Amino acid sequence: MKAVIGLGNPGLKYSRTKHNVGFRLLDILVKEKGYAYRNDFRGKIAEGRLKENRFFLLKPYTYMNLSGLAVGQLVNYYKIASKDILVIHDDMDLPLGKIRIRAKGSAGGHKGLKSIIEELGTQDFWRLKIGVGRPQEQWDVINHVLSSFNKEEDKIIEEALEQANKAVFLWLQGLGNEAMNNYN
Numbered sequence: 814m815k816a817v818i819g820l821g822n823p824g825l826k827y828s829r830t831k832h833n834v835g836f837r838l839l840d841i842l843v844k845e846k847g848y849a850y851r852n853d854f855r856g857k858i859a860e861g862r863l864k865e866n867r868f869f870l871l872k873p874y875t876y877m878n879l880s881g882l883a884v885g886q887l888v889n890y891y892k893i894a895s896k897d898i899l900v901i902h903d904d905m906d907l908p909l910g911k912i913r914i915r916a917k918g919s920a921g922g923h924k925g926l927k928s929i930i931e932e933l934g935t936q937d938f939w940r941l942k943i944g945v946g947r948p949q950e951q952w953d954v955i956n957h958v959l960s961s962f963n964k965e966e967d968k969i970i971e972e973a974l975e976q977a978n979k980a981v982f983l984w985l986q987g988l989g990n991e992a993m994n995n996y997n
Contacts, residue, residue, distance in 0.1 A: 815868040815985060816893050817842070818884055820902040820925040823874040829967075831945040832877060832958040835901040838943070838974050839870050842981065854890070855883035863985050869893075880925040881932030888933065898938040899984050900929060901977070903958060907944025910969035912977050914984070914993045915940050939989060941980060943973055 821827065821836030828836070839859075843850060848859040848870065856874040860867065869891070873883030888898065896916075902925055907913060917937045920927035930936050948957030962970055976996055983992035 814891055814893050815866065815897040815899070816871060816884075816887055816891075817868065817981060817985070818871050818873065818880070818898065818900045818929070820877060820880055820900060821872065822876050823872075827959065829961045830959050831903050831962065834903045834943045834945065834970065834974070836872050837970075838901050838941075838977050838981070839872050841974055841978055842870055845978070854887040858887070863982075866985070868985055877925040877928075879928055881928035881930070884929050885932035895933055895935050895938045898933075899941060899981065900926065900938060901941045901943065901981070902926060903945045904942035905945055905947055905954070905957065907942055907946075909944055909946040909966060910973040911944035912973055912980065913942045913944075913997050914980055914989065915942070916989060916993075939984065941977055941984075943970070943977060945970075 819835030819839035821833035827833050843859045846861060848861050850857040850859050854871060857872040859870040861870065869887060871883060871887055873880040875882045902923060916939055918940060919936060920930055948954060980992040980996040
């Protein structure tokens, strides 16, 4: 069993913000494959199969800073190994639209990742980072990640999400290293 976690904040107010690229990618995956969300594990969850392998797509509705609560419930209930978890999140240290896949790493200042690391007790889970760039000089970090993309930025992010979608399906097939080689 595998779990793909898309990070974001619930509600229309946040739906198109930089912080919600994880939610956006999961919505694309769910729609493309005809899956359906249900309310469970403190969020929205969909279930799928790839050949004989079962996987879950989770959008924690605990708000970003408490994402670990939802992830911990799912992982503990289904006994999912940390190496079988992929967390999709925004990353300000990557240029807008760049994606990077890693097999493990630190929170790097991302509070959603920090919450997940604290809950799972390990940093050894996969991450798919989607670049949202650094804030403008006069903006602080919170204003940046909670702001929406402009039309130009949104086109770049849509292309990045298309590539990230392909990377997720490689990862789900057990081809994480290939996903890194093709999409980093």
